[in-house]
Amino acid sequence: MNKDIQKPSPMDAALKFVNQYFPDCQAALLAGSVVRAEATETSDLDIVIFDNSIQTSYRESFIEFGWPIEAFIHNLKSYKYIFDLDYKNARPSMQRMILEGIVLKDTNVLANLKLEAKKILEQGPEEWTEETITIKRYFLTDTLEDFIGNRDRAEGICIAGTLANLLHEFVLRTNRKWIGSSKWMMRALKQFDAHFASSFAEAFDTYYKDDNKTKVIDLTDSVLAAHGGRFFAGFTHGRNNNN
Incomplete structure (x- = not known):
């Protein structure tokens, strides 16, 4: 050619x-x-x-x-x-x-x-039910705890990617906004709230560059706080109430 x-x-x-x-x-x-x-x-x-x-x-x-x-x-x-x-x-x-x-x-x-x-x-998308928010809050908490406790850098990189996706989804869907994948994650966050999108990018960039988890943890906790904070103990899903 x-x-x-x-x-x-x-x-x-x-x-x-x-x-x-x-x-x-x-x-x-x-x-x-x-x-x-x-x-x-x-x-x-x-x-x-x-x-x-x-x-x-x-x-x-x-x-x-x-x-x-x-x-x-x-x-x-x-x-x-x-x-x-x-x-x-x-x-x-x-x-x-x-x-x-x-x-x-x-x-x-x-x-x-x-x-x-x-x-x-x-x-916009369908509004999440309270049950859905509870389930998503649990999995976001669970992934955050994995991220906090992890000591293997290679595994931490993978966990951080999962956490970023769950966090972007939780923020947008609890505000009844469209979500994205790959580059559209950031585009969707910017369309919703440019300041939050900047904080999101800075938090994960700091972790990837310096192995410093603080900003990611603080940002995730601030998002969860609006819905009652981290949630683990007492979570149940699919249990038969007759038992």
């Missing part, structure tokens, strides 16, 4: 991709980091396709037109299953792609899809 040949723009590459692979689709969108002006040198193109000739939703990866491409293919009914799944997991990636996506092709179906996605994103 000649490196001097300039690859096409994201929009041009996406249009070529749709015309080559899904010429008869009802709609197509270019989504992801390139449309949010957050692309890096390793970013791919996220392309959402609506094609009623396919039976079920699927995902496929390509390298075409100088770009790595992730295609998310649906028909005009199968996407609803993905919407429901993302809603239940409180990670609305499909809804975000549709709402933010730049139109590549449309046969008068995208306006309603974008409206549907917008309504879901604005209403």
